[in-house]
Amino acid sequence: MMAWAWQRFHPVGLNIRRSADEQLAVALVWLLAALLLVFLAWPLASILIKAVEARNGSFVGLDNLLTLLTEPRLLEATWNSMRLALMTLALVLPLALAFAFALTRSRLWGRPVFRLIALSPLLAPSLMPAISLVYLFGNQGVLKDWLGDSSIYGPLGIVLGEVFYTFPHALLILATALSVADARLYEAAEVLGASKLRRFMTVTLPNARYGLLSAGMVVFTLVVTDFGVPKVIGGQTNVLALEAYKQVIGQQNFGKGAVIGLLLLLPAVLSFSVERWLARSHGAAMSGRSVSYQPGRNHGRDVLLGVCCSGICLFLLAMLGVAIAAAFMKLWPYDLSFTLDHFDFDQVDGGGWLAFFNSLKLAALTTLVGTTVVYFTAYLISKTPAPRLPANLIRSLVLLPMAVPGLVLGLGYIFCFNSPAHPLHGLYGSMTILVAATVAHFYTTAHLTVATSLRQIDAEIEAVARSLRRPWWIACLRVTLPISLPALLDVARYLFVSSMTTVSCVIFLYTPDTVLASVAVLNMDDAGDTAPAAAMASLIVASSLLATLLINLPGWWLNRHAQAWRTA
């Protein structure tokens, strides 16, 4: 294999010999490529294999797909998924665009606070807004009258829950898209006599087009593949993600589950390829000569945006706050007196405190392992003379998780490692497999963050370091690591919070010993213990928040003290 790769990718006879430390780098790159193959490519491949297998393991070709396509259940679930995703999209995009506009293009007072509140849903599992919705509009909801004859259990609840869940994702993308604005374009438009509306339509929107499309894709994929919200509040409304869960967990029908998994993969793969294609054709919005845009004074605009943003924040805080409040109350909405009883998880099924501590352990391990692996992988393939075959393999594999919904990856893991024939079958049901799956699930975002920050470091720094005859790890640890520390802290925070809140990726992989907090929320809610579910969800939010603050702390300290060299 190696000899073949050598000839294939080094067609010319001459090669520079590698020094001992560079040979170690090569070995590490091969190892990391192998890890990605085992924990990413293999599970995904096994979905493909399972999709064409019958229950007994014999090859049935497209039978699974054909049987499913004739089932009205599945057609209805597909239709529901599409419909609900489009409805969520229609709500989230304008709201997030307005919010992003307020954050980046206005002088609205208190923008940092608005931003913090808008991003707070990231700290909560997707089950949380659904629980809040049940408390507000459910059968015993305090605001049930508002809905008149319609019920929150169904499309309405799902869409509202998904709006909460997807809003920060859309906002982040749109705020980034809007924050790169070239003031010279606006000046040119103004000099040419364009009205404010015309400037918005002809300069702002076209520049944000890419962001809008990419936010739309992300929201659509998130909604289609999320099953937390529909599980809690969907009522009789069946959706694809729920169907996959039922087929695999309920009926142990792996073949059908795999086919549904592949269907769920479609929107993600589609949006991923559109995004890649766009990224290639989309030139840099800001050139070195761009002048950054400073919003001018405009009271009408700021008041309008202020009202809009306050409304959105109120909704988001309500979705978060009601569940938290209910967790501390005896019996919502009848007895609102304070209690901590609901935190006595051992009285109810679902995993109890073990689940919470397991989650903390998973999050800590994922953060540690994930950040380390992501950093070294990105470093080795971008800063050392890595052989091309494994480096290219890594480059294409690390982009894969972005296109794979957590639910599908989880399915892949169960198909892959559950099989007794798999050499790593022993890992099945362990914490290791959960960590591996979670790292794999969130790999792309983490990798892109690190890779971007590494790309900003002058390549000649490594060239100089090599000429000074010190091994690469000295440069890697003494120079590159401190420079890219802010990005690494971002990655650590992202990995911790994501692994605290994720449900879809781990739902197939936990065992009674490794049950997780987010799964416990689901199970307790399923069993009718809504208040303990809310309590557990609140704990998740609290620990995510605490971790965020803790990780921000060294970043803040570094900015103030250790990195005098940054700003001097």
Added chain:
Amino acid sequence: MKRQEFPTPAEQGHPSADCLRFTGIHKRFGSFKALDGIDLSIRKGEFLCLLGPSGCGKTTLLRILAGLETQDAGSLHMAGRDISRLPPAARDYGIVFQSYALFPNLTVAGNIAYGLRTSRQAQGRRVAELLDLVGLPGSESRFPSQLSGGQQQRVALARALATSPSLLLLDEPLSALDAQVREHLRAELRLLQQKLGVTTIMVTHDQEEALALADTIAVMRHGRIEQVGSPEQIYRQPANRFVAEFVGHANWLPVHCDDMGTLRLAGIPLASSFAMPTGLASAEATLFCRPEDVRVEPHWQPANNTLMAVVERVDFLGGLRRASLSLCAAREIVLVADVSPNDAGFSALVPGQRVPVTLPADRLRLFQGSVL
């Protein structure tokens, strides 16, 4: 452009004295030929400039020498040792980039001591010594971002010299600096290089820099070396039109070679000190002459190569004036002359004035083909 005379490789070059030798270096990037058969050798202690327009392959050649890029064919020898396939760390050189590439999070001392594997005390002494050498004593504990561009480049130079490498590579080291700092640092670089006697290869696209610094210049184009020689040779005796055009300003005059083998400029016979190439009879050729070699005479005195011209325009260039002169015998032929206030013809430079102009026979060179 006054400069000291340095022995040229042609005078002193001796194969055994080579410190570094490139043999038949080829490099392609896809269908683009970056280097097309480079043969070059450098003596110990020599300061060589690779000069050429962007894309000529000079940086690629330096990167191949540094082991940062692999040549497709050819070999590199350093002090008799084949280094063609050695990793950068085994090649024994120090390098300075245009971007300085200082480690931003390490202090000046940390940067310079990066490659030193001695004790802390010895490192401290060496750092102080190097900082003295580059004229920045006492700045050990400062961070690169607290230094000016010129100071950063000095630190980069000190870092490259810290391990006493036998070869110093400079990749456009002065290009990112502003004009005054650049000129100052250029002089210091030259002094430092002579003091240490370290063999140095510098890549630059700035001909003035190359002429001022180098012992030897290798002019490159399209991945090939067009001419190797001392700055004097490159400037006075360019091997071809590319070199003549790339280095300095030049007059390109259309001449005709008649059946008798006499050169005629606008019909007027010219004398020259070079041997006429054969096979040029009845052919178009181009005469090359530097603007500072064109002599404007105060009075008409019949002499070889003296023609009458009309002053069309005079541009003030500070130390000297640049006159555009059109020949009386053929007004479409324009000649540029750089005249200093001390020259005899200086006062005659009034637009519209007719002046005698001499093209010194020993300063003319002939190239085949007509003027572009």
